[in-house]
Amino acid sequence: xxxxxxxxxxxxxxxxxxxxxxxxxxxxxxxxxxxxxxxxxxxxxxxxxxxxxxxxxxxxxxxxxxxxxxxxxxxxxxxxxxxxxxxxxxxxxxxxxxxxxxxxxxxxxxxxxxxxxxxxxxxxxxxxxxxxxxxxxxxxxxxxxxxxxxxxxxxxxxxxxxxxxxxxxxxxxxxxxxxxxxxxxxxxxxxxxxxxxxxxxxxxxxxxxxxxxxxxxxxxxxxxxxxxxxxxxxxxxxxxxxxxxxxxxxxxxxxxxxxxxxxxxxxxxxxxxxxxxxxxxxxxxxxxxxxxxxxxxxxxxxxxxxxxxxxxxxxxxxxxxxxxxxxxxxxxxxxxxxxxxxxxxxxxxxxxxxxxxxxxxxxxxxxxxxxxxxxxxxxxxxxx
Numbered sequence: 001x002x003x004x005x006x007x008x009x010x011x012x013x014x015x016x017x018x019x020x021x022x023x024x025x026x027x028x029x030x031x032x033x034x035x036x037x038x039x040x041x042x043x044x045x046x047x048x049x050x051x052x053x054x055x056x057x058x059x060x061x062x063x064x065x066x067x068x069x070x071x072x073x074x075x076x077x078x079x080x081x082x083x084x085x086x087x088x089x090x091x092x093x094x095x096x097x098x099x100x101x102x103x104x105x106x107x108x109x110x111x112x113x114x115x116x117x118x119x120x121x122x123x124x125x126x127x128x129x130x131x132x133x134x135x136x137x138x139x140x141x142x143x144x145x146x147x148x149x150x151x152x153x154x155x156x157x158x159x160x161x162x163x164x165x166x167x168x169x170x171x172x173x174x175x176x177x178x179x180x181x182x183x184x185x186x187x188x189x190x191x192x193x194x195x196x197x198x199x200x201x202x203x204x205x206x207x208x209x210x211x212x213x214x215x216x217x218x219x220x221x222x223x224x225x226x227x228x229x230x231x232x233x234x235x236x237x238x239x240x241x242x243x244x245x246x247x248x249x250x251x252x253x254x255x256x257x258x259x260x261x262x263x264x265x266x267x268x269x270x271x272x273x274x275x276x277x278x279x280x281x282x283x284x285x286x287x288x289x290x291x292x293x294x295x296x297x298x299x300x301x302x303x304x305x306x307x308x309x310x311x312x313x314x315x316x317x318x319x320x321x322x323x324x325x326x327x328x329x330x331x332x333x334x335x336x337x338x339x340x341x342x343x344x345x346x347x348x349x350x351x352x353x354x355x356x357x358x359x360x361x362x363x364x365x366x367x368x369x370x371x372x373x374x375x376x377x378x379x380x381x382x383x384x
Contacts, residue, residue: 029118032126037106043134044102044141045095054340056140059094062143066091066255077179094143101147105136105348110152112351115157116314119199119283126355133348137346145179149348156324157355160316165194168320182331185217189327194319210326211266214333218262221334222255229258233265236337244339266333269342317360321352 043050058078064071068091075235082091085349091096109132113121121129133292150174155168169187192213234248249264250257310316310355328349336342340345 013330028123028126029113029121029129032121032129033113036109036130039130039131040106040137040141041104043137044098047098047141051138056142058344059142059144062145063094063097066143068092077145080178081148082143084148085143097143098141098163101144102137102141104147104150105140106133108154108348109133109136109351111154111157112355115317115355121256121358124355128357129354130351132347132354134202135343135347139344146345146348148175148179152324153348153351156320156352157317160311160313166325167321182335185334186324186327186331187212189330190323193323193326198340207270208325209329211333213265214262214266214330215259215306217330218259218334219255222258228336230261230265231258232335233337234261246336246338262333265336266329269332269336270329272339315358319354321356321359325349325352326355328366 047056061071061078062082066085085091086095088100090100109129113129140150145192152168155164155171158164161357165293169191172183172187172190176187200270203313215229221227221231222229230248230250233246244267246268248261250261252260328346332342332345336345
């Protein structure tokens with residue numbers, strides 16, 4: 001060999017790792033989307049054969065109304081949902097309704113997965129994507145109220161201009177008006193979290209703020225309506241036989257016992273410590289995935305430098321996603337009687353976890369000293 005050749009010519013090129021050879025990052029996204037779609041579709045089509053009857057209790061109620069029966073249920077939101085299915089021509093077509101819900105969920109998951117391009121998906125997020133499809137098949141591949149939350153999620157992924165923030169808020173209020181009135185509280189919480197400059201607030205303060213908000217809302221319910229602070233979830237628990245009940249913690253007289261129960265419920269939903277002792281592997285794995293969805297971007301927030309610039313697409317979508325996830329946690333602390341309901345109602349929000357985690361990974365970090373004070377950007381600081 002010529003001695004004048006550059007030193008790099010004598011270096012041995014290391015072989016590609018197996019992961020780089022067989023799972024290139026550009027294709028990892030496509031594989032997770034393709035495999036996840038097939039898994040979710042199988043669950044949707046074979047729902048009756050694969051899952052216990054308890055997964056279809058709400059669907060059967062909606063179907064009974066949509067096909068012409070008018071039984072009276074304690075939850076009045078079943079009727080408007082059933083009327084929508086009837087208007088769409090699926091009042092007595094369970095398979096069509098199942099495919100409608102699953103394909104709508106698929107569209108939102110794919111939209112969220114491709115929002116930042118093809119690259120940057122890790123194996124952990126690929127597994128999370130597979131889980132999102134599977135849960136969509138379980139909970140949205142049937143007659144479901146939660147299918148109509150999907151337009152809210154899609155609108156959150158619109159362009160980063162401030163005008164587009166009004167679109168998901170309007171969709172939340174419309175959903176509250178027609179289907180579930182507690183989504184008005186979700187909309188208010190979303191607006192509050194969007195006004196807060198999230199990176200300025202440490203993770204522990206951000207989570208504590210949610211628990212305080214849940215207690216304040218429950219106290220307002222007691223003061224205005226006269227119901228116990230935890231009335232809305234304990235009144236439902238009496239008619240449930242699920243082994244995933246979140247046991248009320250109210251050893252004190254009302255309203256103090258109810259306030260304590262709401263506070264504890266908030267943290268048990270975020271960190272489901274009791275679930276492994278109550279339910280099987282499915283619920284435990286699913287709730288572990290939801291904890292991953294919530295805490296991956298929040299833990300990263302502990303390092304302030306890693307937050308994407310607010311004016312970028314990643315920065316805006318990250319803040320929108322976290323605002324809704326945190327606002328929804330407050331509402332679930334007030335209303336959710338068991339972990340099954342927690343999982344069911346969070347399923348349409350799963351694409352937001354994918355968006356938030358990818359935004360934290362691949363967005364350029366904000367640089368110190370380049371920012372000035374505003375409602376969206378923290379005050380400028382000099383590098384230490």
